[in-house]
Amino acid sequence: MSDTTDTSDTDPAGGAAPSEGRGGLQKLLDRIETLGNKVPHPAIIFLGLCVLVVVLSAVLAAFDVGVTYDVVEPPPIEAHEEYVGGSVQPETVANPDAYLDEDVEVHQETTEIESLLSKDGIGFIFSSFVDNFAGFSVVAVVFVAMIGVGVAEEAGMMAALIRKLVATAPPATLTFIIVFVGGLSSVATDAGYLILIPLAAAAFLSVGRHPLAGLAAAYAGVSAGFAVNVLLTPLDGLLTEVTNEAIALADPSMSIDLTANLWFAIASTVFVALIITVIAQRITEPALGRYVPAAVGGGDAEGAGGAGGADPEAAGAGEDEEEVPVGEGRGLRFATWGLLATVAVVTLLTVLPDAPLRNPDTGSIFNNSPLMDSLIFIITLLFLVAGICFGIGAKTIGSSVDVINAITKTFAGLSGLVFLLLLISQFIAYFNFSHMPTVAAVKMADFLEARDVGALWLLMGFIIAIVILDVIIPGSLPKWAIFAPIFVPLFIRLDVAPQTVLAAYRLGDSPANVVTPLMVYLPFIVLVAQRYKPDAGIGTIISLMIPYTVIVLVAWMAFFVVWYLIGIPMGPGYPAHL
Numbered sequence: 001m002s003d004t005t006d007t008s009d010t011d012p013a014g015g016a017a018p019s020e021g022r023g024g025l026q027k028l029l030d031r032i033e034t035l036g037n038k039v040p041h042p043a044i045i046f047l048g049l050c051v052l053v054v055v056l057s058a059v060l061a062a063f064d065v066g067v068t069y070d071v072v073e074p075p076p077i078e079a080h081e082e083y084v085g086g087s088v089q090p091e092t093v094a095n096p097d098a099y100l101d102e103d104v105e106v107h108q109e110t111t112e113i114e115s116l117l118s119k120d121g122i123g124f125i126f127s128s129f130v131d132n133f134a135g136f137s138v139v140a141v142v143f144v145a146m147i148g149v150g151v152a153e154e155a156g157m158m159a160a161l162i163r164k165l166v167a168t169a170p171p172a173t174l175t176f177i178i179v180f181v182g183g184l185s186s187v188a189t190d191a192g193y194l195i196l197i198p199l200a201a202a203a204f205l206s207v208g209r210h211p212l213a214g215l216a217a218a219y220a221g222v223s224a225g226f227a228v229n230v231l232l233t234p235l236d237g238l239l240t241e242v243t244n245e246a247i248a249l250a251d252p253s254m255s256i257d258l259t260a261n262l263w264f265a266i267a268s269t270v271f272v273a274l275i276i277t278v279i280a281q282r283i284t285e286p287a288l289g290r291y292v293p294a295a296v297g298g299g300d301a302e303g304a305g306g307a308g309g310a311d312p313e314a315a316g317a318g319e320d321e322e323e324v325p326v327g328e329g330r331g332l333r334f335a336t337w338g339l340l341a342t343v344a345v346v347t348l349l350t351v352l353p354d355a356p357l358r359n360p361d362t363g364s365i366f367n368n369s370p371l372m373d374s375l376i377f378i379i380t381l382l383f384l385v386a387g388i389c390f391g392i393g394a395k396t397i398g399s400s401v402d403v404i405n406a407i408t409k410t411f412a413g414l415s416g417l418v419f420l421l422l423l424i425s426q427f428i429a430y431f432n433f434s435h436m437p438t439v440a441a442v443k444m445a446d447f448l449e450a451r452d453v454g455a456l457w458l459l460m461g462f463i464i465a466i467v468i469l470d471v472i473i474p475g476s477l478p479k480w481a482i483f484a485p486i487f488v489p490l491f492i493r494l495d496v497a498p499q500t501v502l503a504a505y506r507l508g509d510s511p512a513n514v515v516t517p518l519m520v521y522l523p524f525i526v527l528v529a530q531r532y533k534p535d536a537g538i539g540t541i542i543s544l545m546i547p548y549t550v551i552v553l554v555a556w557m558a559f560f561v562v563w564y565l566i567g568i569p570m571g572p573g574y575p576a577h578l
Contacts, residue, residue, distance in 0.1 A: 045517075045538075046423040050430055054125075057434035058117040066112030066435075067442040070485050111438050116430055124433055129426065136425035139418060142524065143411065145194040145376055148383025150410025151403055155391035157335055158199065160328050165203055175217055175280050178203065180273045182221025186229050192222035193521040195379070198528045210291040211532040212544065217280040219525060219541075220548040223513040225272040227476055227506035228265040232258050232366060238477050243502050246484035250492040260499035261506065262571040264563065268507070268556065275555050276548060283547050291532070331394030338389030342382050420523045428518075437473045442486075455494040456564065459504050462487060463557060466508025471516045476509050495578045499570040507560055511553040514545040 115121050133139070152158050169177055178200045185192025197218045204214030227235065236258050244255045350357040350371050357371040358364065365371060371378075387406075391397025397406075431437060453461070466479065473479050483505065491501045513519060517538060529536035569575050 043420050043423055046420070046427050050423070050427045053427065053430045053434060053436070054116040054121075057113055057121070057430075057436065058115045060113040060434075060436070060439075061115035061118070064112065065439060066110055067439050067446075068108055068110045069442045070108055111435050111442070113436060113439060114434050116434060121433070125430070128429060132425045132429040133422050136421060136428075139421050139425075141376055142194065142414060142417070142421075144380055146410050146414065147407055148380040148385075148387060149195055149198075151406045152383045152387030152390065154402075154406035154409065155331075155387045155396045156325065156328070156394060157331065157387050157390035158202070160325075160332055160390065160394075161199075163206065163328075164332065171207065174203065174207070175214075176273060176277045178214065178218050179221035179276045179280070180270075182218050182223075183225050183269045183273050184229060184231065185222055186226050186233055186235070192218075193524065195383075196222060197525060201528060201532065205291065205532070208291075210285060210288040212291075212529060212536075212540075213280060213285045213288055215525065215529060215532075216284050216541075216544045216548070217276060219514055219545065220276045220279070220552070221273065223519070224276065224511050224548055224552050225269060226513055227509045228261075228268040228272070230266045230269050232262075235476055236261075237368065239480055239502060239505075242477070242480050242484050243488060243498055246488035247492070247498050250489035254492075254498070256499050256502070256574060260571045260574045261503050263568065264503045264570045265506070267563075268559070271559055272510075272552060272556060275552055279548055279551055283551075284544065293532070325394070327394040327396075331390040331392075331396070334393030335386040335390035338385045339382060342385045346378055346381075417523050417527060421520070424520065424523075440469065440472065446486075455491065455496050456561065458491070458494070459496070459500075459564070460557065460561075462501075463504050463508035463560075466505055467512050467553060470509055470512040472518065474513060474516050474518050474520075479509065480505060492578070497570070497574065497576060497578050499574040500564065500576050503570050504560065507556050511549045511556065515542050515549045517542070 116125060149158070165174075165177075178196070182192050182196050182200075185196055197215055200214040200218030201211040202214075205211040227239075240256060240258055240260065243260075247254050247256070346357070349355050350365055354363070357369060357374070359369040362368075388397060388403060391402065397403060447465075462483075466483070469479055488498050488501050492498060516522075522538065522541065525541055526536060526538060529540060533540065564576050567576050
């Protein structure tokens with residue numbers, strides 16, 4: 001038990017109340033939370049943002065606001081659309097080998113703000129409403145991912161796993177394990193948001209620590225370092241191809257491959273996990289204090305026991321004395337067998353020659369293969385099979401009706417989220433139609449390029465620009481597609497290797513993910529927080545995550561500067577300098 005925070009002041013709604021002894025930073029975060037939670041319902045916010053985008057697009061279009069920039073255009077090849085890394089727009093994905101021995105073309109494009117109050121804009125608003133929501137892949141991902149998790153949770157497997165994790169993991173390393181697993185989860189794109197974050201909150205609660213501290217640590221682990229991993233991810237292939245296209249502008253004979261940032265990514269993943277762990281234990285948990293559950297049931301929230309809050313010591317005692325349900329051990333054994341069987345089937349469908357989950361053209365297991373395209377489904381299948389097997393072993397599932405009921409119950413709990421995603425999909429579609437993200441990105445890139453400073457300072461400015469833009473354009477690929485043709489050739493002329501520029505982009509693209517209100521999973525995370533703090537809102541989450549963004553960004557930039565100055569290779573065979 002590492003929870004040593006003061007418990008003298010507690011909030012009955014599931015958190016620590018502000019006390020007079022709180023420092024200036026915490027008072028500022030308290031104000032941010034208070035202001036954030038006073039804003040209207042998220043649905044009203046995004047409805048207002050839709051109106052704002054419509055009006056702003058008309059004003060900017062009236063002043064003929066636009067930008068001209070170079071665009072790298074590859075030759076026509078066979079491609080398909082794919083949603084990568086929590087993106088809210090499909091990215092065009094092609095076999096990288098298709099670009100070999102083909103000349104790319106560079107031409108200038110002019111992008112002007114498109115008014116949503118023009119004839120075409122009004123037509124788009126009316127005609128695209130259904131398509132915007134139907135093409136918003138996050139909705140489908142949430143439902144598919146929650147099938148397996150819902151069955152596993154209803155069967156009791158999730159609670160059993162938490163008890164097992166708590167029983168086997170040393171208390172001092174629980175936070176780091178959760179954060180590090182969150183960093184690895186980017187291999188499966190969205191799975192970390194939907195699975196690990198609720199799991200971490202419940203795991204912290206089970207050991208007497210504040211569940212919102214677990215939620216925040218997991219959210220930071222999943223998202224604040226999303227662009228790096230110790231493993232190669234689908235995002236690596238996309239960023240690498242865009243980089244190679246931009247490199248051709250300066251030197252057609254030069255290129256990089258998927259491992260160009262491997263050493264930096266591995267070291268950064270561990271470094272960022274350590275920083276997030278320190279923030280969670282030294283800042284977030286002391287600020288939250290000891291968790292006091294909100295009153296449940298028919299009692300008045302303003303009732304006895306400190307306005308409905310359970311006594312912390314009594315709650316902790318209850319957790320310590322909780323008995324392991326009968327049949328849990330047998331259920332876990334059954335779940336393990338089911339999990340291994342499913343893994344074996346997936347492995348056979350992948351490793352054998354000409355296996356169906358390999359790339360049908362190249363035979364690759366990881367590069368643009370059905371295996372990588374189906375990770376969400378595979379993870380759902382693993383949880384579904386393991387959950388059913390656990391339920392059979394623990395006798396918490398007696399028939400197929402129980403499985404269907406578990407899925408139905410899970411889907412019913414997502415109804416409010418679905419309506420909110422409907423509005424978010426419209427806002428993002430209107431924003432993109434107006435071309436405002438592209439114009440903002442190019443304007444900022446032009447500003448940095450015009451600064452006559454050294455390569456290292458320009459890299460720092462580049463990182464800051466990416467951080468700022470990440471708030472309004474969370475997707476990794478859209479920003480890089482705009483910035484790469486501008487900055488990669490510029491830095492090559494300054495003798496900065498393209499792999500170093502890409503590493504700087506990965507750094508800038510990650511820390512602000514946890515504070516942008518455009519993060520598509522933010523409503524889901526608020527929903528998880530409300531299980532433990534019923535009055536939690538967007539302000540609660542953002543105030544929790546601001547220290548992670550600021551500290552991770554500053555520490556990671558310092559880490560990058562040291563790496564760059566020492567000249568450590570970014571990957572095998574890829575030096576930091578040309």
